[in-house]
Amino acid sequence: MQKITVFSAKKVITMDPNQPSATHVAVLGDRILAVGQADCADQWGDVIHDDSLSDFVLTPGFVEGHAHMMAGAIWDFAYAGYHDRIDPDGKLWSGKGDLNTVIGDLSDYEKTLPDDQPLVGWGLDPIFLQDERLSRKHLDQISETRPIAVMFSNFHLMCVNSKALDMVGYTNETNAEGVIKDDAGHPTGELQEMAAMFPVMRRLGIDFRSLSQTEPAIRSYAKVCQRAGVTTVTDLFSTLTDEDVTTLTSVTGEAQFPVRIVPALAAIGAAPAEIAQFALKLRSMSTDKLRLGAVKLMTDGSIQGWTARVKWPGYVGGQPNGLWNTPPELIYELVEEMQRAGVQMHIHVNGDEASDVSIDAIEAASRKHPWPEARHVLQHCQMMGVDQFKRCANMGICTNIFANHIWYFGDQHAALTIGNDRAERMDAVRAALDAGVNVAIHSDAPVTPMGPLFTAWCAVTRQTMSGRVLGAGQCISVEEALHAITLGAAYTLKLDRDIGSIETGKIADFAILAQDPTESDGIALKDIEVKGTVSSGVVHLI
Amino acid sequence: MTGIPLTVIGGYLGAGKTTLINQILRDPQGKRYLVMVNDFGAINVDASLLASADEDTIQLSNGCVCCTMGADLFLAIGDVLDGDMRPDHIVIEASGIADPAKIANVAVAEPDLVYQGIITVVDGANILDQLVDRFVGDQVRDQIRVADLIYVSKTELSDHLSMQLTTISKAPILESDAATIEMLLSPSTPKAPNPTTAPHTAYTKWFTEADVAFNRNTLIYALQNRPEGVFRMKGFVRAETRMLSVHVVGAHIDVTTFPNDVETGLVAIGLASEMNPQDLNKWWAKAKEKALTPYSML
Numbered sequence: 001m002q003k004i005t006v007f008s009a010k011k012v013i014t015m016d017p018n019q020p021s022a023t024h025v026a027v028l029g030d031r032i033l034a035v036g037q038a039d040c041a042d043q044w045g046d047v048i049h050d051d052s053l054s055d056f057v058l059t060p061g062f063v064e065g066h067a068h069m070m071a072g073a074i075w076d077f078a079y080a081g082y083h084d085r086i087d088p089d090g091k092l093w094s095g096k097g098d099l100n101t102v103i104g105d106l107s108d109y110e111k112t113l114p115d116d117q118p119l120v121g122w123g124l125d126p127i128f129l130q131d132e133r134l135s136r137k138h139l140d141q142i143s144e145t146r147p148i149a150v151m152f153s154n155f156h157l158m159c160v161n162s163k164a165l166d167m168v169g170y171t172n173e174t175n176a177e178g179v180i181k182d183d184a185g186h187p188t189g190e191l192q193e194m195a196a197m198f199p200v201m202r203r204l205g206i207d208f209r210s211l212s213q214t215e216p217a218i219r220s221y222a223k224v225c226q227r228a229g230v231t232t233v234t235d236l237f238s239t240l241t242d243e244d245v246t247t248l249t250s251v252t253g254e255a256q257f258p259v260r261i262v263p264a265l266a267a268i269g270a271a272p273a274e275i276a277q278f279a280l281k282l283r284s285m286s287t288d289k290l291r292l293g294a295v296k297l298m299t300d301g302s303i304q305g306w307t308a309r310v311k312w313p314g315y316v317g318g319q320p321n322g323l324w325n326t327p328p329e330l331i332y333e334l335v336e337e338m339q340r341a342g343v344q345m346h347i348h349v350n351g352d353e354a355s356d357v358s359i360d361a362i363e364a365a366s367r368k369h370p371w372p373e374a375r376h377v378l379q380h381c382q383m384m385g386v387d388q389f390k391r392c393a394n395m396g397i398c399t400n401i402f403a404n405h406i407w408y409f410g411d412q413h414a415a416l417t418i419g420n421d422r423a424e425r426m427d428a429v430r431a432a433l434d435a436g437v438n439v440a441i442h443s444d445a446p447v448t449p450m451g452p453l454f455t456a457w458c459a460v461t462r463q464t465m466s467g468r469v470l471g472a473g474q475c476i477s478v479e480e481a482l483h484a485i486t487l488g489a490a491y492t493l494k495l496d497r498d499i500g501s502i503e504t505g506k507i508a509d510f511a512i513l514a515q516d517p518t519e520s521d522g523i524a525l526k527d528i529e530v531k532g533t534v535s536s537g538v539v540h541l542i
Numbered sequence: 543m544t545g546i547p548l549t550v551i552g553g554y555l556g557a558g559k560t561t562l563i564n565q566i567l568r569d570p571q572g573k574r575y576l577v578m579v580n581d582f583g584a585i586n587v588d589a590s591l592l593a594s595a596d597e598d599t600i601q602l603s604n605g606c607v608c609c610t611m612g613a614d615l616f617l618a619i620g621d622v623l624d625g626d627m628r629p630d631h632i633v634i635e636a637s638g639i640a641d642p643a644k645i646a647n648v649a650v651a652e653p654d655l656v657y658q659g660i661i662t663v664v665d666g667a668n669i670l671d672q673l674v675d676r677f678v679g680d681q682v683r684d685q686i687r688v689a690d691l692i693y694v695s696k697t698e699l700s701d702h703l704s705m706q707l708t709t710i711s712k713a714p715i716l717e718s719d720a721a722t723i724e725m726l727l728s729p730s731t732p733k734a735p736n737p738t739t740a741p742h743t744a745y746t747k748w749f750t751e752a753d754v755a756f757n758r759n760t761l762i763y764a765l766q767n768r769p770e771g772v773f774r775m776k777g778f779v780r781a782e783t784r785m786l787s788v789h790v791v792g793a794h795i796d797v798t799t800f801p802n803d804v805e806t807g808l809v810a811i812g813l814a815s816e817m818n819p820q821d822l823n824k825w826w827a828k829a830k831e832k833a834l835t836p837y838s839m840l
Contacts, residue, residue, distance in 0.1 A: 036788065128563060168652075169653050170651075171798075173797070173798045173799060174650075174651070175650065175795070175796060176647055176650040176651035177647050177650070178642075178647065178651070179651065193644060193647075194616050194644075194648070195616070195644060195645065195646075195647035195648035195650075195651050196621070196647065196651050198616045198648050198651065198652060199648075199651050199652045199653065201616075201620075202620045202623070202624075202652075207620075208617065209614070209617055237613075239612060239613045241597075242597075266613050268580070268613065268637075269580060269581065269582075269610055269611070269613065270582065270583060270610075271580055271581055271583045271584070271613060272584060274654065309677075320680065321680070323639075323641075323681060324639050324677065324678060324681060325639065326639065327554070327555060327639040327677070327678050327681075328678065329555055329678075330555060330638065330639075353677075357677070410659065410835075456600075461754070506805045
């Protein structure tokens with residue numbers, strides 16, 4: 001017979017209004033048996049008291065509603081970004097504030113590589129670097145014999161050294177678009193967009209597919225989650241071949257595997273009806289730790305890349321309106337088919353024209369095929385106004401808002417993309433909550449680092465990198481933010497029956513924290529230390 | 543090893559791209575095509591042609607292969623280049639909203655591929671509405687702007703439509719899938735055309751010896767200013783100290799150093815109705831006069 005374990009904690013923050021806080025939680029198997037004080041489970045028989053977590057605060061395990069699996073395996077490459085970041089194994093990679101540091105750190109890393117291995121870096125963001133543009137001349141200082149490629153943080157650009165240029169055969173005679181040249185007509189090493197980067201990636205063996213769905217990639221992703229206190233994570237825009245599902249099922253099926261994965265199938269590459277049927281088939285293959293069946297639709301691009309579809313008056317620099325990845329006509333078709341078949345959708349919408357079209361499409365589909373419990377989720381929702389949020393509330397559409405953007409890109413949005421006034425009402429979590437929409441907030445890892453407490457801090461303070469508060473009117477309370485990263489996100493995944501709060505009957509998923517986020521005593525939410533997680537009743541300390 | 547020719551077929555939703563691809567697969571005229579499509583379900587070949595099929599590949603008994611591109615087109619191209627099958631020609635069906643130039647550029651960048659043009663298929667019945675659509679108008683226009691050949695499907699080409707398209711792109715306009723496929727297949731080996739070959743209805747060829755050494759930039763300038771109607775041009779021209787390989791498709795011009803000494807010559811292919819060999823003769827004679835004049839002094 002399974003034993004009842006009663007964990008004691010400095011405090012248990014439950015997110016259950018009937019009992020907002022407690023000191024003990026009793027676990028039987030993978031479920032919460034009781035919540036309260038030391039005697040909370042005594043009615044159920046003999047218990048074992050476990051005080052190993054008694055110095056810590058327990059909250060419901062965090063739910064990251066929008067991230068990508070490559071956030072784990074991307075660390076197979078050398079980090080070259082501006083901000084400090086921590087890899088899945090806990091190693092701190094310090095941020096590189098100027099080009100000299102980029103070159104110096106990559107040189108040190110280069111010395112650790114075997115001779116026959118290329119040096120691949122990631123995360124470089126020239127927007128933050130004041131000096132000249134990174135070029136092959138800089139990278140040649142690291143090595144002239146080993147091929148080197150440094151990917152930019154947006155993955156649309158890279159810079160390579162002379163050796164890598166030679167391997168492809170890029171010269172002053174090359175006239176492929178995106179192979180950038182200097183005034184003398186020689187390639188600088190910077191390559192823009194996939195077509196120009198592909199020949200280098202092919203020769204250096206950089207294959208993005210291996211960053212997802214392979215066993216090492218899944219385990220690496222789980223480690224990222226564990227460090228962030230995340231016990232349920234999405235992988236939005238998955239390709240899910242039979243082989244992928246087999247691997248995912250087997251790895252997530254291990255009792256010690258510390259996270260529940262919710263992949264959303266990329267809704268491309270087949271007719272809408274076939275995609276819907278495939279999603280339904282996947283749904284039937286779900287297990288506790290692998291929840292399949294939802295799909296992800298792309299609509300527009302990104303605001304900082306000027307490819308999001310925005311309503312009038314558009315971009316402040318006069319850039320043309322962005323690009324559709326899926327034309328509205330096809331968005332309507334896909335939405336109708338998913339709604340008809342009963343497949344939940346996560347819909348990428350950055351610009352306010354993309355969200356408008358998507359809400360219109362859902363309304364049209366709902367009139368034909370009513371499904372009040374659909375819980376389709378708009379993802380990112382960066383420019384949505386009160387009008388759109390109210391429509392979402394009326395139709396039961398959820399919003400998962402990209403709060404991390406405020407800190408990382410808020411200053412750029414005010415200065416360069418949509419201008420000050422619209423930047424101040426970006427990622428409008430306050431407006432969404434006031435309209436009565438179910439709200440989650442997210443990191444979009446690896447675009448920004450996974451860390452729900454940091455994401456919560458962004459939504460609470462709306463502070464940008466320069467320290468300004470971007471739109472104080474949209475700030476939310478700590479309690480609201482904690483709700484968004486637990487129950488709010490669980491609701492968007494239709495998992496709030498099982499997770500999102502610490503209540504009797506739910507799965508025993510906790511985040512283990514060193515400090516209390518509701519009484520932070522001057523400690524910012526983002527600085528609260530995550531000590532590990534409990535996932536389905538199993539303790540995973542870092 | 544020389545590169546595999548790559549052609550991209552672009553055009554908005556419902557333009558007729560798949561119909562064209564089905565035609566190519568049905569009658570590849572002896573070439574082994576590898577066709578990459580978005581949606582497998584729309585591929586429609588005779589059961590008698592089907593050799594084998596699995597989740598994402600169809601093998602045809604005529605040597606052609608059709609496969610899906612999956613979530614990442616470029617990785618799929620890499621798989622083809624690194625795989626066992628070496629097709630004679632790769633054709634990629636761009637998605638209905640994609641910019642075909644962003645895909646076709648890979649053939650310019652990748653040495654194992656040869657850029658063989660963008661064919662943009664236009665739905666003659668709906669294109670004028672699509673061009674002014676408030677959501678997708680600009681992207682549809684761009685698909686036409688980057689075309690090396692435009693194929694108007696579904697309707698006759700009216701003067702009005704022809705004028706509209708000409709304001710967006712200078713690419714030759716074709717009106718039948720047969721002519722389009724003929725242009726796609728037209729051989730461009732840098733040799734004199736065989737005079738005994740029966741003339742084709744859709745395209746015409748022009749050939750010249752290239753017995754004069756050129757300055758590279760001057761040659762590029764001449765190619766940029768060639769007579770209208772040339773769809774493709776290919777061959778070898780001598781520079782002062784090296785051999786240059788010339789590869790022209792539509793607005794795309796590649797002039798690169800060629801390591802071996804080969805026979806010089808240029809061959810051009812264009813629509814019979816638009817390309818005039820006499821104009822080309824005059825153009826080439828004039829270009830030769832200034833062959834070694836530095837570009838800056840032209």
